[in-house]
Amino acid sequence: MIIEKIPEEFKRALPILNTLKDAGYEAYFVGGSVRDTLLGLPIHDVDIATSAYPEEVKQIFNKTVDTGIEHGTVMVLDHGEGYEITTFRTESTYQDYRRPEKVEFVRSLQEDLKRRDLTINALAMDAAGEIIDLFDGLTDLKMKVIRAVGDPNERFNEDALRMMRAVRFGSQLDFKMDSETFMAIKKNAHLLEKIAIERIHVEWVKLLLGKNPNQGIKEFLETNLYKYSPKFENKLSELKDIATMSHLIIPDEYVAWTFISYKLGYVTSNESGKLMKEWKLSNELIKHVQTALKCVEKIKRQNLQIDDYYQAGLSPLKTANIVAKLLGFGIDDALLESQYNALPIKDKAELKINGGILIKKLNIKPGPQLGKILKELEKEVVQGNLKNNEGNLIKKAQDLVSTDN
Missing domain, CATH: 3.30.460.10 (Beta Polymerase, domain 2)
Known part of the structure; x- marks a missing residue:
C-alpha cells in the first residue's frame, strides 16, 4: 500500500x-x-x-x-x-x-x-x-480490531502497561479487542500492580477522553484491570453503571475526575482527595475537582447561590455543570456564565480596600480583628449589599469596629 x-x-x-x-x-x-x-x-x-x-x-x-x-x-x-x-x-x-x-x-x-x-x-x-x-x-x-503483535502473553509480560494501552486504544479509536488479546489481558491483569500509577493514570485518562469511553471502560472491567487500580477494586457496580451510560463524552481531565469521583461515591473533599492522591494527581487538579464536586451537589439540589459562584470560580463551575449534564440535571450554560459575570467582584484582590488602608485610616492593628473585617466587607460586596468603593468600605469598616468594641 x-x-x-x-x-x-x-x-x-x-x-x-x-x-x-x-x-x-x-x-x-x-x-x-x-x-x-x-x-x-x-x-x-x-x-x-x-x-x-x-x-x-x-x-x-x-x-x-x-x-x-x-x-x-x-x-x-x-x-x-x-x-x-x-x-x-x-x-x-x-x-x-x-x-x-x-x-x-x-x-x-x-x-x-x-x-x-x-x-x-x-x-x-x-x-x-x-x-x-x-x-x-x-x-x-x-x-477496527485491537490485536497484540505476536503472542499477547509475551507482549504483556514484557511491558504490563501495554494492557492499559490496549483498552485505551479501544476507547480512543472505537475499536474492538481481538479475543486472544482480551484473554491474555485477563490472564495477566495482576501484572498491572508492577506499573507506576503515574503511567496507568495517563492511559486511564486517555481512555476516558476517547471516542468511545464506554467500550474502553467495559473492557477495563471485563479484563479485571480495574481490580489493580487505586480505590476501584470495590466499585465494580458503579463502574459498570458508567460503562452503560449513553452519550458519554468527556472533554477533559477535570471533567473526567469530577465525574468518576462523583459516580464512585467519592464526593466529600476527604474521600475525593484520597482517591486522587492515590492516583498521583496534581494539587491544582485535586483542588479544581473538589470545588467542582461541591457545585455538582448544589446544582443537583437547585441551590447554587451567589457565594457559590464567587467561591468556586468560573472554570470549576463549568466543569461541575458538564458533569451535572452527564448525570441528567445540568443547568443552561448561558445562565451559569451570566450569573458568574454578574458578580460585583470575582476575587478579593478586586476590593477597593485592603488591610494596609484600614490600618492607616482606622488605626486598626494587624491581627484577627482586621482579617474578620476584611472578610465581612468582601462578603457584603459579593452579596451586592455594599458598593465596591473606598468610601463605602471605610464607613462599613468603621461600623464593624464600633460593633466589635
Missing part, C-alpha cells in the same frame, strides 16, 4: 530520512504517526526508526541531542524542529514488567517491529509513502 498524499508533517521530516538513506542506512517513519495518517487523524509526533546505530546517527547529522541514547534514541535538530531517531532494536527479558534488562541494536526492521505492542502500532512508512506491514496491522485497522 502506498500513501499518495503524504502529510506535511512527514514532508518536513523527509530530509532526515533521505540523509540516512544517502549514508547507506534504512530509515522509516514508524508508530502512531503512520497509524493516524491511515486513519485520517491529526499527527502528533513524527518518529523515525533506522538501521544506523546511535553513534552513526550522530556522525551523520551536525546537531543532535542524546535524549535516550541508552535505548537507541537520538534527537536530530533540523530547521528549528527536533526529530527523535531510534535505532532498530530488540529487547531482552524484562526485570520489572516494564523496562528491559538489556537493549540490543540491530539492522533489521522486522526485529524492531515485532517487539511493539499492537499490530496497528507496528506499521512503518518509507520516504515514498509505501507502508510496510509485517503483522497484518492494515487488516486490523480496516476491521
Whole structure:
C-alpha cells in the first residue's frame, strides 16, 4: 500500500530520512504517526526508526541531542524542529514488567517491529509513502480490531502497561479487542500492580477522553484491570453503571475526575482527595475537582447561590455543570456564565480596600480583628449589599469596629 498524499508533517521530516538513506542506512517513519495518517487523524509526533546505530546517527547529522541514547534514541535538530531517531532494536527479558534488562541494536526492521505492542502500532512508512506491514496491522485497522503483535502473553509480560494501552486504544479509536488479546489481558491483569500509577493514570485518562469511553471502560472491567487500580477494586457496580451510560463524552481531565469521583461515591473533599492522591494527581487538579464536586451537589439540589459562584470560580463551575449534564440535571450554560459575570467582584484582590488602608485610616492593628473585617466587607460586596468603593468600605469598616468594641 502506498500513501499518495503524504502529510506535511512527514514532508518536513523527509530530509532526515533521505540523509540516512544517502549514508547507506534504512530509515522509516514508524508508530502512531503512520497509524493516524491511515486513519485520517491529526499527527502528533513524527518518529523515525533506522538501521544506523546511535553513534552513526550522530556522525551523520551536525546537531543532535542524546535524549535516550541508552535505548537507541537520538534527537536530530533540523530547521528549528527536533526529530527523535531510534535505532532498530530488540529487547531482552524484562526485570520489572516494564523496562528491559538489556537493549540490543540491530539492522533489521522486522526485529524492531515485532517487539511493539499492537499490530496497528507496528506499521512503518518509507520516504515514498509505501507502508510496510509485517503483522497484518492494515487488516486490523480496516476491521477496527485491537490485536497484540505476536503472542499477547509475551507482549504483556514484557511491558504490563501495554494492557492499559490496549483498552485505551479501544476507547480512543472505537475499536474492538481481538479475543486472544482480551484473554491474555485477563490472564495477566495482576501484572498491572508492577506499573507506576503515574503511567496507568495517563492511559486511564486517555481512555476516558476517547471516542468511545464506554467500550474502553467495559473492557477495563471485563479484563479485571480495574481490580489493580487505586480505590476501584470495590466499585465494580458503579463502574459498570458508567460503562452503560449513553452519550458519554468527556472533554477533559477535570471533567473526567469530577465525574468518576462523583459516580464512585467519592464526593466529600476527604474521600475525593484520597482517591486522587492515590492516583498521583496534581494539587491544582485535586483542588479544581473538589470545588467542582461541591457545585455538582448544589446544582443537583437547585441551590447554587451567589457565594457559590464567587467561591468556586468560573472554570470549576463549568466543569461541575458538564458533569451535572452527564448525570441528567445540568443547568443552561448561558445562565451559569451570566450569573458568574454578574458578580460585583470575582476575587478579593478586586476590593477597593485592603488591610494596609484600614490600618492607616482606622488605626486598626494587624491581627484577627482586621482579617474578620476584611472578610465581612468582601462578603457584603459579593452579596451586592455594599458598593465596591473606598468610601463605602471605610464607613462599613468603621461600623464593624464600633460593633466589635
